[in-house]
Amino acid sequence: MTLQERFIAAFVESDRWKLYISGLGITLEIALFAGIIGIIIGTLLALMKLSTTEEGKPTLPNYIATIYIDVIRGTPSVLQLLIMWFIIMASSNNGILVASLSFGINSGAYVAEIVRGGILAVDKGQMEAGRSLGLSKWATMRYIILPQAVKNVIPPLGNEFITLIKETAIVGYVSLTDLTRVANQIASRTYDAFMPLIGVAVIYFVIIKLLTIFLGKLERRMRRSDIR
Amino acid sequence: MISVKNLCKEFKNTDGSVTKVLKGINYEINKGEKIVIVGPSGSGKSTFLRCLNLMERPTSGHIIFDDVDITDPKVNINKVRERMGMVFQHFNLFNNLTVMQNLTLAPVKLGIMSETEAKEKAKGLLERVNLLDKADVYPISLSGGQKQRIAIVRSLCMNPEVILFDEPTSALDPEMVGEVLDVMKQLADEGMTMVVVTHEMGFAKEVATKVLFVDEGQILEENTPEEFFGNPQSKRLQEFLSKVL
Numbered sequence: 338m339t340l341q342e343r344f345i346a347a348f349v350e351s352d353r354w355k356l357y358i359s360g361l362g363i364t365l366e367i368a369l370f371a372g373i374i375g376i377i378i379g380t381l382l383a384l385m386k387l388s389t390t391e392e393g394k395p396t397l398p399n400y401i402a403t404i405y406i407d408v409i410r411g412t413p414s415v416l417q418l419l420i421m422w423f424i425i426m427a428s429s430n431n432g433i434l435v436a437s438l439s440f441g442i443n444s445g446a447y448v449a450e451i452v453r454g455g456i457l458a459v460d461k462g463q464m465e466a467g468r469s470l471g472l473s474k475w476a477t478m479r480y481i482i483l484p485q486a487v488k489n490v491i492p493p494l495g496n497e498f499i500t501l502i503k504e505t506a507i508v509g510y511v512s513l514t515d516l517t518r519v520a521n522q523i524a525s526r527t528y529d530a531f532m533p534l535i536g537v538a539v540i541y542f543v544i545i546k547l548l549t550i551f552l553g554k555l556e557r558r559m560r561r562s563d564i565r
Numbered sequence: 566m567i568s569v570k571n572l573c574k575e576f577k578n579t580d581g582s583v584t585k586v587l588k589g590i591n592y593e594i595n596k597g598e599k600i601v602i603v604g605p606s607g608s609g610k611s612t613f614l615r616c617l618n619l620m621e622r623p624t625s626g627h628i629i630f631d632d633v634d635i636t637d638p639k640v641n642i643n644k645v646r647e648r649m650g651m652v653f654q655h656f657n658l659f660n661n662l663t664v665m666q667n668l669t670l671a672p673v674k675l676g677i678m679s680e681t682e683a684k685e686k687a688k689g690l691l692e693r694v695n696l697l698d699k700a701d702v703y704p705i706s707l708s709g710g711q712k713q714r715i716a717i718v719r720s721l722c723m724n725p726e727v728i729l730f731d732e733p734t735s736a737l738d739p740e741m742v743g744e745v746l747d748v749m750k751q752l753a754d755e756g757m758t759m760v761v762v763t764h765e766m767g768f769a770k771e772v773a774t775k776v777l778f779v780d781e782g783q784i785l786e787e788n789t790p791e792e793f794f795g796n797p798q799s800k801r802l803q804e805f806l807s808k809v810l
Contacts, residue, residue: 465620466657466716470671470723471647480670484661 338529347532353523360519361540367436367515368502374441375501376494379448382406384478386453402449409446415507417443422511432513436505444501451497455490456482488559495552499545516540566727566758567594567617572626574612574782586612588782589626594727599759601769601790604779605805610762613779614729617760618642618649647675650720650728654736656712658704664691664715665700668722683722690718694748710741714748727758734765766809770794778802 338346348354385402389395409417421439422432429435459482467477509518520533527533574587586609594600604610615621617628619635619642628635635645659667668687672678678686691697694714704712713733720728730749734742746768753759753772763769769776769790776793778786778801786793786802794810797803 460655460657460660462653462655462657463659466651466653466659466719467671468643469618469620469646469649469651469653470720471643471645471675472671473643476674480674481659481661 343527343529343532346527346529347523347536350527356514356519356523357516357537357540360514360516360537361544363433363508363513364502364505364515364517365544367433367440367505367508367513368498370433370437371440371444371505372498372501374437375444375448375497378441378445380452382445382449383452383456386449387456406446406449409443414440414443414504415510418507418511432508432511436508436511436513440501440505444497447497448494451490451493452486454493455486455488458489459485491552491556491559495548495555499548502545502548503541566596566631568592568629569594569613569617570627570629572613572616572628573624574609574616574621575624586782587616587623590782590784592777592784592787594758594760596726596758597756598774599753599772600761600775600777601773602760602762602777602779603764603766603769603805603809604777608780609782610779611731614731614760614762617729618646618651620651647671647677647723648726650723650725652713652716652720652728652730652733654732656704656709656716656736658707658712658716658719660704663701663703664696664707667704667715668719671719672722677723687718687722690721691715693751694718708741709737710744713737713741713745717745717748717752721752727760728752730759730761730763732762732764734763764809766794766806778805780805 382402382405385398388399418436418439422435426435426438463481463485464477467481468474505515506517508515509521514522516537520537523533524530569590569592572587572590573585576584576586578584590613602610602614612621616623619628623636626636630645630649633640635642659670662670665684665687669680669683672683673680688697688700691700696711696714699707699711699715707715733749734745737745742765746765749759749761749768750772773790775787776790777784780801785799786797794806797806
């Protein structure tokens with residue numbers, strides 16, 4: 338077979354390109370939902386980890402967050418996905434929901450550390466000024482600290498989202514037909530792994546490259562308000 | 566108005582040892598007084614000031630503000646702080662908000678004024694410090710002197726009964742010190758109760774009703790500015806004044 342024939346077999350024949358598109362759709366759908374869940378859980382965990390009493394001692398939510406982060410970071414994400422699919426949500430057959438939740442819960446642990454770092458990087462005087470006016474810790478957090486922390490967390494958060502997109506390649510384990518699984522299925526049908534695997538690699542690469550460019554632009558725009 | 570009783574503050578160091586910053590301070594601040602606190606760096610004068618509104622929690626001792634012991638954990642410290650303004654060395658204007666938003670955030674969110682009332686008040690105060698044209702800019706585009714004047718206005722927007730100044734001119738370029746001190750003098754003339762930690766001896770002489778000399782966590786000397794500068798009693802104060810004057 339010539340290279341051209343192999344290309345046609347992998348992408349054109351029987352409208353196979355449609356499979357790649359639907360696989361990409363599933364990959365991005367899971368990554369997007371998981372990303373949103375991760376940011377919500379991560380921000381909550383970060384706030385919990387930063388919560389102290391007025392005397393500066395850690396609180397119960399603080400300990401809970403630490404345990405969550407330890408457990409999630411201490412176990413493989415494939416295993417978390419399988420546990421979610423076969424045990425915790427065994428009654429659900431909505432694979433995308435299960436996968437999004439599983440990755441979201443996983444990502445939350447990493448986002449928590451990112452957000453915590455972003456909050457701690459905001460000048461301590463900002464909190465003091467808010468408190469000195471009589472605003473509560475949470476009001477100051479909400480109106481002053483978090484808006485400034487957002488700027489700090491955009492670059493590492495983008496990085497986390499990129500990792501997330503690639504990590505979803507394991508959802509084949511719970512019989513979801515994402516981009517990676519599509520490549521596998523087509524390879525087993527055409528008896529040619531080269532074209533689909535390289536093709537899918539190129540698709541991942543392009544998506545992530547586009548995302549990187551977008552994030553770079555976003556970062557530059559946010560920095561603009563720091564310049565006089 | 567504020568009485569400080571046997572105030573002690575200790576900081577734990579990373580190696581487990583304890584540094585005693587304040588060693589039992591007793592003092593009484595009356596309404597309308599302008600207390601200026603001077604002393605060498607590391608003497609505890611800023612810590613003393615920051616204990617007054619519990620920015621630092623005292624290790625022991627009591628701060629009584631209008632007959633309420635605010636060191637009591639049951640006291641809602643946020644309510645107390647609404648009545649005690651604070652101005653910081655590094656201004657600490659909210660970087661994510663415009664000048665106007667900086668001024669109105671607390672009064673509006675705390676339900677003390679409506680948005681319109683707060684804006685009106687802020688405008689009036691900005692006009693007084695000649696910064697009305699800066700209402701819609703972000704702090705980043707202001708000079709140090711402008712930032713500090715706005716920080717003073719921010720605390721004034723809460724209608725405080727007393728304002729604590731923590732080295733308000735120490736982070737300023739020399740040519741901007743005057744504009745900030747002028748605003749503070751104006752406030753003093755209007756009868757505001759003020760507690761000021763500063764290195765500006767000229768300000769102390771001119772404005773203070775009492776000058777305190779804090780050294781090694783204690784008030785070593787306390788007097789009217791005339792006596793304080795003209796007739797210092799302790800050896801430590803004489804040494805200190807010979808260096809700074």
